[in-house]
Amino acid sequence: xxxxxxxxxxxxxxxxxxxxxxxxxxxxxxxxxxxxxxxxxxxxxxxxxxxxxxxxxxxxxxxxxxxxxxxxxxxxxxxxxxxxxxxxxxxxxxxxxxxxxxxxxxxxxxxxxxxxxxxxxxxxxxxxxxxxxxxxxxxxxxxxxxxxxxxxxxxxxxxxxxxxxxxxxxxxxxxxxxxxxxxxxxxxxxxxxxxxxxxxxxxxxxxxxxxxxxxxxxxxxxxxxxxxxxxxxxxxxxxxxxxxxxxxxxxxxxxxxxxxxxxxxxxxxxxxxxxxxxxxxxxxxxxxxx
Numbered sequence: 001x002x003x004x005x006x007x008x009x010x011x012x013x014x015x016x017x018x019x020x021x022x023x024x025x026x027x028x029x030x031x032x033x034x035x036x037x038x039x040x041x042x043x044x045x046x047x048x049x050x051x052x053x054x055x056x057x058x059x060x061x062x063x064x065x066x067x068x069x070x071x072x073x074x075x076x077x078x079x080x081x082x083x084x085x086x087x088x089x090x091x092x093x094x095x096x097x098x099x100x101x102x103x104x105x106x107x108x109x110x111x112x113x114x115x116x117x118x119x120x121x122x123x124x125x126x127x128x129x130x131x132x133x134x135x136x137x138x139x140x141x142x143x144x145x146x147x148x149x150x151x152x153x154x155x156x157x158x159x160x161x162x163x164x165x166x167x168x169x170x171x172x173x174x175x176x177x178x179x180x181x182x183x184x185x186x187x188x189x190x191x192x193x194x195x196x197x198x199x200x201x202x203x204x205x206x207x208x209x210x211x212x213x214x215x216x217x218x219x220x221x222x223x224x225x226x227x228x229x230x231x232x233x234x235x236x237x238x239x240x241x242x243x244x245x246x247x248x249x250x251x252x253x254x255x256x257x258x259x260x261x262x263x264x265x266x267x268x269x270x271x272x273x274x275x276x277x278x279x280x281x282x283x284x285x286x287x288x289x290x
Contacts, residue, residue, distance in 0.1 A: 002047035002119070004044050004045060004046045004047075005044070005045045005047075005115045005118055005119060006042065006043065006044045006045070006115075007042075007043055007111045007114055007115055008040050008041075008042055008043075008111070009040045009041040009042065009043055009104070009107040009108045009110070009111035009143075010036040010037050010038070010039070010040035010107060010146050011036065011037040011039055011040050011096055011102040011103065011104065011107065011171065011287075012034055012035075012036055012037075012102055012103030012106065012107055012139060012142065012143055012146070012252075012253075013034065013035050013036070013037055013102060013169070013171070013252045013259055013289055014032050014033070014034055014101070014220065014252045014253045015032075015033045015034070015035055015167075015215055015218075015250070015252075015289070016031075016032055016033040016200060016215065016218035016219065016220065017030060017031075017032045017219075017220040017221060017222055017253065018030065018031040018032065018197065018200050018218065018219065018221055019187065019189075019195055019221040019222065020194065020195060021189065021192075021193055021194035021195050022187075022189040022190065022191055022192065022193050023154075023191065023192070024191050024192050025191070026191055027154045028154070028184055028187075028189065029152075029153060029154070030151070030152065030153070030154065030155070031150070031151075031152050031200045032150070032151045032152075033148070033149075033150055033151075033162075033200075033203065033215075033218070034142050034148065034149060034150075034151050035148040035164060035167065035289040035290060036143075036146040036147070036148065036289065036290060037102075037169070037171065037285075037287045037288070037289055038287045038288050038289075038290075039095070039096075039171070039285050039287045040095070040096060040104075040107060041057070041092060041093060041094050041095055041096055041104060041107065041108055041111075042092070042093040042095075043071070043090060043091070043092050043093075043108060043111040043112060043115065044090070044091045044093075045088050045089070045090055045091075045112070045115040045116070045119065046088050046089045046090075046091070047086060047087075047088040047119060048087070048088040048089050049087075049088075050087065050088075050089070051072060051075055051076065051079070051087045051088070051089075051090075052088075052089040052090065053069055053071055053072050053089070053090045053091075053092065054089070054090070054091050054092070055069070055091075055092045055094055056091075056092075056093055056094070057092070057093040057094035057095050058094070058095055059094045059095060059096060059097055059098055060092075060094040062094075062097075062098040062099075062177075063092070063094045063098055063105075069092075069105070069108070070105045070106065070108055070109035070112075070136055070137060070140070071090050071092060071108050071109055071111075071112040072090070072112075073109065073136050074109035074110070074112050074113050074132055074133065074136040074140065075087060075090070075112050075113075075116060077131075077132035077135050077136060078113060078116055078128060078129060078132040080132075081127075081128030081131060081132060082120065082122070082126075082128045082129075085116065085120055086116075086119050086120050087116070087119075088119070090112060090115075092108060094108075097173040097175065097257065097283050098177060099177035099178055099179060099180075100173050100177070100178070100253075100255075100256060100257045101178060101180075101251065101252045101253030101254050101255045101256060101257045102171070102173075102252055102253060102257045103139045103143055103253065105137070106136075106137050106138075106139035106140045106143050107139075107143045107146070109133070109136045109137065109140050109143070110133060110140050110141075110143035110144045110146070111143075113129055113132060113133055113136075113140075113144060114144065117129055124144060124145055129144075130144075134156060138154050138155035138156075139155055140155075141155060141156060141158060142155060142158055145161070147161035147162070147290070148161065148162045148164040148289075148290055149161050149162055150162070150200075150203075162203065164203075164211060164289075164290060165206070165207060165208040165211060166208070166288050166289070166290055167208060167211065167212075167261055167288060167289040167290075168261065168262045168263065168264055168265050168267065168268040168286075168288050168289075169259050169260060169261050169262070169268060169286070169287055169288065169289050170240065170243070170259065170260045170262070170268050170271045170272045170275060170284065170285070170286050170287075171252075171257055171258075171259050171283075171284070171285045171286075171287060172236045172239075172240060172257065172258050172259070172260075172275055172279075172282060172283070172284050173236075173256055173257040173258075173282060173283040173284075174230075174232040174233070174235070174236050174256055174279070174282050174283075175281065175282055175283055176230055176232055176256050177256070178226060178229070178230060178254055178255040178256045179254075180253075180254040182229060183222050183225050183226045183229065183254040183255065184222070184225075184254070186225035186226075186228060186229060187221075187222075187225055195221070197219075197221070198217065198218075198219075200218055201214040201215075201217050201218055208263075212247050212248060212261060215248055215250075215261075216248055219250075220250055220251050220252075222251070222253070222254050222255070223250065223251040223255070226251060226254055226255035226256065227251075227255075230255065230256055232256065233251060233255050233256050233258060236256075236258045236279075236282070237249050237250075237251070237258050239275060239278060239279065240258060240259075240260035240271070240275070241260070243260060243270075243271035243274050243275065244267065244270065244271065244274075245262050245263055245267035245270075245271065246260045246261070246262060246271060247260075247261045247262060247263065248260070248261045249261075259289075265286075265288065268286045268287075268288075269286045271286070272284055272285065272286030
């Protein structure tokens, strides 16, 4: 009997997010440096004859039913592209907040594709696997191999993996969901419209201090519209900036999760404790990013 397979579905953090404009097809063109956290959901696959999904964990009630979960969507798309695909029952332990700008559902879907690839002896470069990831969602391809890298277009253009130094962070979500389409709509860009703004900094293998300095010259263009829709994002950023040793505070993705960066794990841990004292009802996690 095949043994169960397991993997982590790490949180995806947009360290930067530049909106370059809106394409003629209506999609927004982006440029984003993505890194992955040491915290995330967990996914297990029990090989079997039928696809199935069970969900548990602190944020499971917000993850939707198994019929519309991205784990099963990704698995079905792969099964349509790989004849005789071995499948089974997935068990998702959901810890990340939902609709939070940290790619929780996308990372779960990518984790499902990784497990199915392992079960079937498929390389992650398999065309069917890549197509299933792309069709599942814009952020799924970058989550398939969770390494820091540049993501461009609508998420389909991926740069090579970057050897970033470990960045120590605190992730904070005020437990309010943010719908990505609503945030983009607030930008009010017309198809074909291009945004002006400083170019994204070029990042090479550098020290953590050099990376932090470069990150400060970048931005998240979705932060102002998201803050206008949900003032708690601004409050969370202000609280993070008030913690000792915070080098940079910024929103991830379309929100509402924000992150603070620190020089070491001790400073991040202390900042996390302070945030939990001040907002015990919020989701707060000290972690590292790579």
